[in-house]
Amino acid sequence: MEWRSKFAIGGVVLYLVSTVFITYLAFDGRIALQTWNALFWLIILFASMHAIMKSFIQESENRQLYYYMLASGKEVIVSKILYNSLLMVVLSLTGLLLFIAFMGNPLQTLTVFLINMLLGVVGFAVVLTLISAIASKAKNNFTLMAVLGFPLVLPLLLLLIRVSNAGLAGAPLAEAATDMLIILLLIFIAFTLSMVLFPYIWRE
Secondary structure, three states, X not given: OOOOOHHHHXXXXXXXXXXXXXXXXXXXXXXOHHHHHHHHHHHHHXXXXXXXXXXXHOOOHHHHHHHHHHOOHHHHHHHHHHHHHHHHHHHHHHHHHXXXXXXXXXXXXXXXXXXXXXXXXXXXXXXHHHHHHHHOOOOOHHHHHHHHHHHHHHHHHHHHHHHHXXXXXXXXXXXHHHHHHHHHHHHHHHHHHHHHHHHHHHHO
């Protein structure tokens, strides 16, 4: 279905390209490391929200009823999380390449930054997929997703920015391991909540 409606993914890619290019024009290609890092994660966060909010919100009641007859709630949420995680991995790698192409490559420890980035976008996928499911049951679902999404993603985002700063500064992987374990724990908690809560939402 995503392949049939390419405009959705195309819109996210266009958002990535346009925001990175506008950032390049605004800073004239000269940007401090911490600003580079903060802007990168803000762009990835809003790209994630734009890409994942359609997981349930844009599906009709008839299509959801069809899914309900085919699979259990846990199977549906796991499949949505896996798909959104894969989509965000591709988009984040694309965003990173664009950022490096326009703003230069300040990464001192590429391994730390890449592992942290992959953990981050998977975390965004897990949290925002559940929020999309909750918001799809409300009338003002786009507003509700924005209101619910930001407070839940904020702790994860702050950790991701801190680990990325370590990668930009050249810190070894061992130094960032503790924060990465905390990120993994947050992802596990969000995934467990999705498995527990979504079947009740699905029955509605």
